[in-house]
Amino acid sequence: MDTEEKVKILVIDDEISMRQFLQILLKKDGYDVTTAKNGEIALNKLKTEKFPVILMDYNMPDAIDGIDLLNEMLHVSPKSQVVVITAYASTEQAIKAIELGAVDYVSKPFNVAEIRDIVKRCVTTAEQLQTKTEATKSVLPKTAANDSKKSAESLDFVVKSPQMQKIFELAKRIAPTDSTVLITGDSGTGKEVLANFIHKNSGRNDLPWYPINCGAIPENLLESELFGHEKGSFTGAYQTKKGYFEVAGNGTLFLDEIGELGETMQVKLLRVLQERVFTRVGGTDKIPTGVRLIAATNKNLQEQIKKGKFREDLYFRLNVIELYIPPLAERREDIMPLAEMFLKQFSEKAGTEFKFSDEILDFFKTYTFPGNVRELKNIVERGTIFAHDGLVSLTNFERTSSEPKIQNHNETANHFEVDLSHNVDLDEILAGIEKRYIIQALKKTNYNRHDTCVLLNLTERMLRYRMSKLGIKDDKE
Numbered sequence: 002m003d004t005e006e007k008v009k010i011l012v013i014d015d016e017i018s019m020r021q022f023l024q025i026l027l028k029k030d031g032y033d034v035t036t037a038k039n040g041e042i043a044l045n046k047l048k049t050e051k052f053p054v055i056l057m058d059y060n061m062p063d064a065i066d067g068i069d070l071l072n073e074m075l076h077v078s079p080k081s082q083v084v085v086i087t088a089y090a091s092t093e094q095a096i097k098a099i100e101l102g103a104v105d106y107v108s109k110p111f112n113v114a115e116i117r118d119i120v121k122r123c124v125t126t127a128e129q130l131q132t133k134t135e136a137t138k139s140v141l142p143k144t145a146a147n148d149s150k151k152s153a154e155s156l157d158f159v160v161k162s163p164q165m166q167k168i169f170e171l172a173k174r175i176a177p178t179d180s181t182v183l184i185t186g187d188s189g190t191g192k193e194v195l196a197n198f199i200h201k202n203s204g205r206n207d208l209p210w211y212p213i214n215c216g217a218i219p220e221n222l223l224e225s226e227l228f229g230h231e232k233g234s235f236t237g238a239y240q241t242k243k244g245y246f247e248v249a250g251n252g253t254l255f256l257d258e259i260g261e262l263g264e265t266m267q268v269k270l271l272r273v274l275q276e277r278v279f280t281r282v283g284g285t286d287k288i289p290t291g292v293r294l295i296a297a298t299n300k301n302l303q304e305q306i307k308k309g310k311f312r313e314d315l316y317f318r319l320n321v322i323e324l325y326i327p328p329l330a331e332r333r334e335d336i337m338p339l340a341e342m343f344l345k346q347f348s349e350k351a352g353t354e355f356k357f358s359d360e361i362l363d364f365f366k367t368y369t370f371p372g373n374v375r376e377l378k379n380i381v382e383r384g385t386i387f388a389h390d391g392l393v394s395l396t397n398f399e400r401t402s403s404e405p406k407i408q409n410h411n412e413t414a415n416h417f418e419v420d421l422s423h424n425v426d427l428d429e430i431l432a433g434i435e436k437r438y439i440i441q442a443l444k445k446t447n448y449n450r451h452d453t454c455v456l457l458n459l460t461e462r463m464l465r466y467r468m469s470k471l472g473i474k475d476d477k478e
Contacts, residue, residue: 007031007032008033008127009032009033009034009035009052009053009054010027010032010034010052010054010056010120011034011035011036011037011046011047011054011081012035012055012057013036013037013039013043013057013061013070014036014038014057014061014086015062015063016058019058019109020038021036023036023116026117027120032054032120035050035052039061040065040070040073043055043057043070044065044074044077047074047078052081053080053082053123053127054081054082054084054124055074055078055081055082055083055084056086056116056120057071057074057084057086058087059086059087067085067087067098068101071085071098071101071102071103072101072102075102081127082104082124082127083102083103084103084104084105084106084119084120084123085105085106086107086108086109086111087109099171099174101167102166103170104123104126104170104174105119105123105174107119126173159335159339159342161334162332162333164331168195168325169195169198171324172195172199173198175322176198176199176200176201176203177202177204178203180321180322181274181295181318181321181322182294182295182296182321182322182323182324183296183298183319183320183321183322183323183324184196184295184296184297184323184324184325185298185299185323185324185325186297186299186328187299187326187373189372189375190326190328190329190374191326192297192299193212193255193257193297195326196212196253196255196297197210197255199295200253200255203293205251205252205253208250208252208253209248209249209250209253210252210253211248211249211252211253211254212255212257213226213227213255213256213257214258215256215257215258215259215261215262215266216258216261220263220265220266224265224266225238225242227244227246227266227270227279228246228269228279228282229241229246229247229281229282230281230283230284231281231282231284234281234282235282243281244279244281246288246292247290250291250292251292251293252293253292253293253294254292254294254295255296256294256295256296257296257298258298258299259297259298259302259319260298260299260300260302260305260311262311264312267312267315268312270315271312271314271315271318274294274315274318275318277289278290294319296319302316303316328370329370329373329374329377330370336365336370336377337362337365339374339377340365340377340381343377343378344356344357347382347385348385351385353391354391355384355385355391355393356391356393357384357392357394358392358393358394358395360394360395361393361394361395364395369458369463371454371458371460371463381393432471435467436471439457439471439473440473442456443473448475
């Protein structure tokens with residue numbers, strides 16, 4: 002964005018007095034302001050001009066309501082920073098607008114200083130996005146997963162799907178708050194990346210960031226890791242040690258696999274969240290903490306509560322704001338951008354310019370990626386390691402348990418004879434094959450969904466979706 006040019010702002014409001022007021026106010030601040038009295042006019046303007054910032058009335062007597070207008074505008078101009086203004090303030094409406102993609106929300110009558118501050122923040126964000134876009138055209142991304150000084154705009158993630166764009170916009174909106182966040186989703190979907198994104202976009206971005214995998218630390222050691230211990234408190238405690246809650250100070254703790262916590266640790270963590278103090282193992286002093294907590298899990302905690310494996314009161318303490326990341330197979334628009342990003346990273350690391358073969362590009366279009374983003378990254382990495390003349394293809398893969406499955410499917414496709422003497426419905430044929438595979442797998446596992454998912458390399462969410470789509474009953478009929 003050229004700093005010598007005035008930033009363009011679009012104001013949409015059916016009240017002429019409000020349009021004129023905002024136009025005069027923002028012009029005094031040096032912005033180029035255009036107004037529109039309804040959604041139709043606004044959308045026509047967006048098709049011919051770029052507006053980094055948009056202020057829109059959410060409730061207008063227009064053929065296009067606030068929800069539809071917001072969706073349409075973000076479809077036409079996805080990088081615009083949209084602020085919703087309404088005289089009908091409600092928490093539900095605010096959350097809905099932000100979930101749809103708005104970056105902020107104010108209600109009439111608003112404070113002039115408040116609207117100026119919001120516009121200023123939006124302009125800054127728009128400029129950063131523009132700078133990022135220009136930079137990525139010629140510079141390969143650099144990674145430093147735990148560098149606390151790392152820019153929020155250089156995280157190891159790209160999002161193209163509408164679902165993920167909304168998630169990251171909402172994450173950016175809640176980042177400056179102190180609210181506890183619970184991130185849910187299957188393993189490998191990018192929960193830690195999203196948590197780090199929240200930290201980097203918060204006021205704590207220069208403070209410590211500590212990711213801890215609760216499932217990787219034995220229960221008898223986890224309490225000491227989190228809260229520290231006093232000298233002599235147990236065998237091997239030769240000196241006092243500070244835990245993560247203490248060394249993090251006012252920074253951010255990311256507790257991954259929170260669903261793996263045992264009952265004792267759940268009680269202790271709940272007390273810390275309630276009282277904002279903790280005690281070292283073997284100690285008596287209450288130590289205050291100002292840490293911001295972000296938790297994540299691949300388990301359904303509500304189901305765990307019903308089974309008596311997770312405390313309901315802790316769940317509600319953690320679930321102030323929940324962000325759900327869908328499986329990669331449900332947002333296929335992200336697959337190729339992520340694959341290209343990983344390819345560039347490995348190209349830079351190896352000092353070689355790698356390229357994908359047509360074969361692997363076709364594979365990416367159909368593969369379900371049960372391991373999600375992590376599996377995609379591993380596939381690209383293996384491909385670059387065994388690439389020939391810089392070309393990454395399926396035949397370059399290391400001989401792993403997953404490769405023969407890929408090769409066998411390809412071989413089946415190459416040798417399978419089909420009758421094309423007449424027109425066929427390919428979708429119907431593929432659906433029939435898919436249905437037979439799922440039914441046979443269900444029978445083989447005695448209708449155990451978990452075992453069926455393992456057998457078919459599917460997540461439980463994907464299996465439920467396919468069974469519903471294909472009309473497969475979850476019983477032995």
